[in-house]
Amino acid sequence: MAEDLHITSGSKEEQYQSLLPQVQGLLTGEADLTANLANVAAALKEQFGWLWVGFYLVKINEQGSEELVLGPFQGPVACTRIRFGKGVCGSAWKEANTLIVPDVEQFPGHIACSSLSKSEVVVPLLKDGEVIGVLDVDSDKLNDFDEVDVKFLTQLCTWLVSLH
Ligand code: SME
Numbered sequence: 001m002a003e004d005l006h007i008t009s010g011s012k013e014e015q016y017q018s019l020l021p022q023v024q025g026l027l028t029g030e031a032d033l034t035a036n037l038a039n040v041a042a043a044l045k046e047q048f049g050w051l052w053v054g055f056y057l058v059k060i061n062e063q064g065s066e067e068l069v070l071g072p073f074q075g076p077v078a079c080t081r082i083r084f085g086k087g088v089c090g091s092a093w094k095e096a097n098t099l100i101v102p103d104v105e106q107f108p109g110h111i112a113c114s115s116l117s118k119s120e121v122v123v124p125l126l127k128d129g130e131v132i133g134v135l136d137v138d139s140d141k142l143n144d145f146d147e148v149d150v151k152f153l154t155q156l157c158t159w160l161v162s163l164h
Contacts, residue, residue, distance in 0.1 A: 005022055005043055006018065007046060019047045020156060023039070024159065031163070034072060037160075040135075044137065045075065051075055052117065052136070054135075055072055056089050057125075058132055067083050067084065068081065075114075078114070079111055079113045088101055089122050100121050102145075117139070118140055119144045121136075122136050125160070126158070
């Protein structure tokens with residue numbers, strides 16, 4: 001396994017095209033979900049320098065209800081639990097769909113884990129059509145995410161889920 005990522009400059013598309021095969025190399029042959037989520041979060045953070053990159057996973061709480069629970073991430077400390085339909089993450093879970101939020105202050109019910117966060121993208125992790133978690137990325141810049149991010153982050157999440 002390569003110990004270091006090769007970090008590229010260039011367009012966002014070029015950065016993803018360089019990063020994704022490296023991430024695949026890093027994860028292939030490793031079946032542990034936590035280890036793989038941790039390395040994906042670290043690789044995305046290292047390449048793109050976003051404020052926060054991480055995962056929330058659907059788990060059953062003590063009351064027997066499902067909620068999103070904080071998983072591996074890189075960035076400032078974050079809220080631990082998010083209920084179905086709440087915030088951007090809970091909404092992406094409910095809709096089983098990716099959400100791009102160009103300005104978090106304009107998103108009703110946005111959960112502000114860091115006051116530095118300005119824009120956000122959340123991609124659901126889908127297994128057999130069910131949401132098992134989400135990838136959440138926060139930027140300290142407004143309007144930092146677009147369809148290029150959605151395309152590559154979705155590819156990455158689909159592939160990641162297929163490993164487990
Ligand atoms: N902003 C998210 C909460 C998670 S943090 O950004 C890490 C939301 O509204 O669901």
